[in-house]
Amino acid sequence: MDHEKVNILLVDDQPAKLLAYEVILKELGENLVIASSGREALEVLLKTEIAVILVDVCMPELDGFELAAMIREHPRFQKTAMIFISAIQVSDLDRLRGYEMGAVDYVPVPVVPEVLRAKIKVFAELYRKTRELERLNHELEDRVRARTAELENSTAKLRESEQRRSMAIAAGKMGSWDWDWISGDWMWDEGQYRIFGVSPDSFAVNPANVQALLHPDDVEQLRKAIAEFNKGTRAYETEFRILRPDGEVRWCVGTAAATVDDSGRVVRVSGVTVDITERKRAEERQNLLAREVDHRAKNALALAQSIVRLTRADEVKAYVSAVEGRINALARVHTILSLSSWQGAELSRLIDEELAPYSLGGQIVLAGPEVQLMPTTAQTLALALHELFTNSAKYGALSTRSGRLAIGWQVEDQRLTLNWEETGGPLVMPPKSRGFGTRSLLASVESQLGGQAQFDWRAEGLLCRLEVPLTRKTAATVPGKFDPASASELQRASG
Structure with a gap:
């Protein structure tokens, strides 16, 4: 059927x-x-x-x-x-x-x-x-409405206009207006007044007052739009800015349509205004984010390139292992930073991530307050902690079950002090020369962050003290920016 x-x-x-x-x-x-x-x-x-x-x-x-x-x-x-x-x-x-x-x-x-x-x-x-x-x-009502089609059509137009106005008011970002082309009279609904930031009690809708609320750079294009109606255009849409009385700039998109008489002469222009400020701001944020992602990607590649170029090893296998460990440490801190939208990283989270590959039971004791690190500081400290953990697991306290490691930190006068203390491991002998890991740690902490790194090779275990400034001025002028000078310092340290 x-x-x-x-x-x-x-x-x-x-x-x-x-x-x-x-x-x-x-x-x-x-x-x-x-x-x-x-x-x-x-x-x-x-x-x-x-x-x-x-x-x-x-x-x-x-x-x-x-x-x-x-x-x-x-x-x-x-x-x-x-x-x-x-x-x-x-x-x-x-x-x-x-x-x-x-x-x-x-x-x-x-x-x-x-x-x-x-x-x-x-x-x-x-x-x-x-x-x-x-x-x-409703069969009977339908027959009555059929006989009064002209009246119904007029009522429908009025209802349609009222529906559009009600929806505009409900949304809070739309307004409608009507301009009598012959008499010059204007009509704004509540939504239109709200968008322009004025009150119907104190604002008279006329060309001069409306133009005063338009952004000076957009007045001319709206004048051209009005002129187009005199040339036969029946509909027009454009984006423009308004300057509210309180000084706020809002972006809008306006759509207008002309009504003509039997001779084709324009008698009325009606339109809808939509506040698209949030969309414009979202587009700006998206563009900024795209540039930031590109910037951070270049920085990460530069840092990875330095790790590959400066890592030293006697065998290919050892070289690959060292590079992979440092790249993985960098990847872990990048994951933490991305979860916070690159606002920073907690020091305790960095330490937990470096501890993850090891099964150490109760060999490690951590003590310190929650400290939020800026992106550059987090990246550098993550690599420094990786070197300390790697060396301890190979040669120090973490290489034996009897070894113990205590990591404590505190903040005073916007300066982070981290103490690394190993005990109970193999007998420690002061190294005759510093390896790349130690030299790169010194170079990055001192050169890139403006901090200090001190090593005390005690017989009972390594004691390391890192001091890092936390203020933006000294710790990171541009969050996430890789300092080429530190790469040069690393080159000198490894040479």
Whole structure:
């Protein structure tokens, strides 16, 4: 039995994914309506009866949660079925948030075609049966509305305008306006006043006052936009900045459409303003992050290159082992720093990471407060601790079960002091010459961090004292920056 097709709205900012959903759902034989953004989806909803909305959670400008909240604000869409598609791991809290926003189901990515079709089909059939029942229950009202089509059309336009205004106010980032081209009268809704940071009680909407709130660099392009309407343009969209009375600069995107009379003359211009400041700031943060990642990658490669170039060993196997150990130490501290978004690393965490490869039972005692290290300090200390642990495991207290190691640290006047004390291990003899590890430790702590490293080769075990400044001025001018001078120092130390 043939049935009336229903409209299924597909919302996603990626054309490839929209095409994939169309292919999967084509077998249902329904009308597939496409929207590439949340704003476009809202425009479709205002004009088209939609049975089911399939929306991507992660979209720019308006994400799935925000779009769902705006849709549910209006009584007309409170029962419209919405299914979220998420390409990320969705937590229980995210699911709860989605259901609170009005979602009826979640579909994870990758999408299983059969599952997606089944879910959509259920809600499409439910919508269809509901509509059929409504048509039976309201047959008389439908006949009356058919006889008064002109009045209904006028009422629908008014309702559509009011719906758009209600959604703009609910979102808090949208506003609508209307300009009588003939009389020059303006009308702003509450959202428009909010975006511009003015009050309807004290702000008179006229060309002069509005222009005073525009960024000087964007005034000319808006003048050109107005001139385009006189040349026959019927719609226009542009991004611009506003200067609120409190001095804050906000980014907006404005969309305007002209209404003409029978002779083609413009009689009214209406539009919507969207505050996109957060999106612009997110783009700036993303660009900054990309530059920072590139910067840190170059620094890490430079440091790894120095380790490879300066490591010395009599045999290839020993050389490979030494390089791998130092690179792994560098990788571990990078993992810790990345988890904190490169804000820093806890000293105790660095020590725990270096302890991880060893099974030492109760041979090691740690004592000290929580100390947050800047990225450069963390990188250098991680390599220094690696050298100390490696040497102790090979020749010192950690090479025997009877050996003991005490690591203590304290902070005073923005200066970290770390004491490394070994006891109970093999008899210690002062080295005739310092190996690369010891020399590189000295060079990096003293040259790169401006600290001091002292060694006391006592017979009962090594005593090492590291002093490192923690202030930004002396410890790291640019977080994460590798100092080429320290590489030169390491070269001299190994030579």
